[in-house]
Amino acid sequence: MEHYLDYAATTPVRPEAAQAALSAMTEGFYNPSSRYAPARQAAQRLEEHRAAVAAALGARPEEIIFTSCGTESDNWAIQAAIRAGRHRGRHIVTTAVEHSAVLEPIRALEREGCSVTWLKPDRSGHIAPEQVAAALREDTVLVSMMLVNNEVGTLLPVAEAARAIRESGCPALLHCDAVQGFLKVPFTAKELGVDLLSISGHKIGAPKGIGALYLRRGLKLSPLMLGGGQESGLRPGTEPTAQIAAFAAAVRAGQATLSQDLTAMAELKEYGLRVLAAALPQLKVISPGDAPHIFAVTLPGYKSEVLVRFLSDRGIYLSSGSACHRGKPSHVFAALGLPKPWLDGALRISLSPRTTRADLDALAEGLAAAREQLFSTLS
Ligand code: PLP
Numbered sequence: 001m002e003h004y005l006d007y008a009a010t011t012p013v014r015p016e017a018a019q020a021a022l023s024a025m026t027e028g029f030y031n032p033s034s035r036y037a038p039a040r041q042a043a044q045r046l047e048e049h050r051a052a053v054a055a056a057l058g059a060r061p062e063e064i065i066f067t068s069c070g071t072e073s074d075n076w077a078i079q080a081a082i083r084a085g086r087h088r089g090r091h092i093v094t095t096a097v098e099h100s101a102v103l104e105p106i107r108a109l110e111r112e113g114c115s116v117t118w119l120k121p122d123r124s125g126h127i128a129p130e131q132v133a134a135a136l137r138e139d140t141v142l143v144s145m146m147l148v149n150n151e152v153g154t155l156l157p158v159a160e161a162a163r164a165i166r167e168s169g170c171p172a173l174l175h176c177d178a179v180q181g182f183l184k185v186p187f188t189a190k191e192l193g194v195d196l197l198s199i200s201g202h203k204i205g206a207p208k209g210i211g212a213l214y215l216r217r218g219l220k221l222s223p224l225m226l227g228g229g230q231e232s233g234l235r236p237g238t239e240p241t242a243q244i245a246a247f248a249a250a251v252r253a254g255q256a257t258l259s260q261d262l263t264a265m266a267e268l269k270e271y272g273l274r275v276l277a278a279a280l281p282q283l284k285v286i287s288p289g290d291a292p293h294i295f296a297v298t299l300p301g302y303k304s305e306v307l308v309r310f311l312s313d314r315g316i317y318l319s320s321g322s323a324c325h326r327g328k329p330s331h332v333f334a335a336l337g338l339p340k341p342w343l344d345g346a347l348r349i350s351l352s353p354r355t356t357r358a359d360l361d362a363l364a365e366g367l368a369a370a371r372e373q374l375f376s377t378l379s
Contacts, residue, residue, distance in 0.1 A: 003359040005318040007203075008150050008180060008294050008350035013246065014205035020249035021207065021242040032239055033230065046239055049248035056251045057197070057214055058188025065213050065231045066244055070179040070200030071101040072224070073213040074144075076235075077175040077196040078105045080221035081142040082114065088171045089139025095119045095127055095156065096335040097149050101198075102177050103331070106144065119145075123336055125152040125287050129160035136164060140172040147181030147192070151332040151348050152296045153289020155185065162193025173219070179203055179211075183254040184262070184291050189214050196221075201243065206250040210243035261353040265292035268351050272360040279364035280371060286338065286346060293351045296333070299367065300341035301378030307347060310370045316362055319348045341378060 032043035051061040067073045094106050096118045110116045117135040119127050145156050158176050165172050175196040182199040189197050201210035227236025276283055286296040304320035333346045
């Protein structure tokens, strides 16, 4: 029996999405740029899919550009915003807990001469709106802040950042990496007040290899690549119609059951925290998460990599941090200023509405067994 508790890393493809992809790859295989009837139909379906994704973000279809993934959306948004603002300044505000898809392009810009203010979270993983307001300068051209942190599940004050930018009068564009927030916390792009917002398909039941960037109407940005003029000339390359069809199907399905799903995940998370606390008095909660699907705990005295392997042998799958770290210590847990034994034993648990209480019971039993069978550096 498998117990998958790593939905923030990726999700299984929903049957509706797989079906939509199959149909787009077979009977609907045409190139949407071709001019004959079935190709024009493919182009029309593409626009319907764009409208479905846009609707889920409270956006207009023309504000959605399909990309290959969240990482591409983040890189494009950041580089294009800096290029657009180059005559006004070179200062960036971001947080120390962003995903590498934001951290790395900003670090690269810092090496090229941009000045960067890295906002530090408090011990609970939160950033205060006043920190954003205090960091803004006349030459700030980009603020990039994620909506939901992928390792600790905290919500960041994106709408408040938008307000602070408006009030400061600085020329900054606001980018939000909403990859972990999309269909996990209710929001629209307008409510957040963002200029740019990234989402990714594989976190919501679509296949890997599809994402989107919301680009506020009226905002002119340069493309990352040059080519055949697809996606209004902003993201050239023959459209991946199968992935887009699957993305839209997953979005439609996710939206249809959104409020029940959010309640189910919040209840499961509470249950998980309860059974873990009951089974392991030594376990510490790093973050209960504001979002319903992610929380982080630690077993001080144990190494999370060893725990992950021990649990994996019992069919229980979770992460010691973001799956993207590949064994390196998590910069997010480190940014919280946790004591070393807490950092060493940190685990991220992430849920879906299809997670069961049995999955969480198995985790609690697995960790209790690990505590008995593994050597603790604290004992
Ligand atoms: N941003 C966040 C917050 C994420 O969690 C991830 C994936 O883990 C990404 C960006 C990157 O998305 P993708 O895997 O689609 O490139």
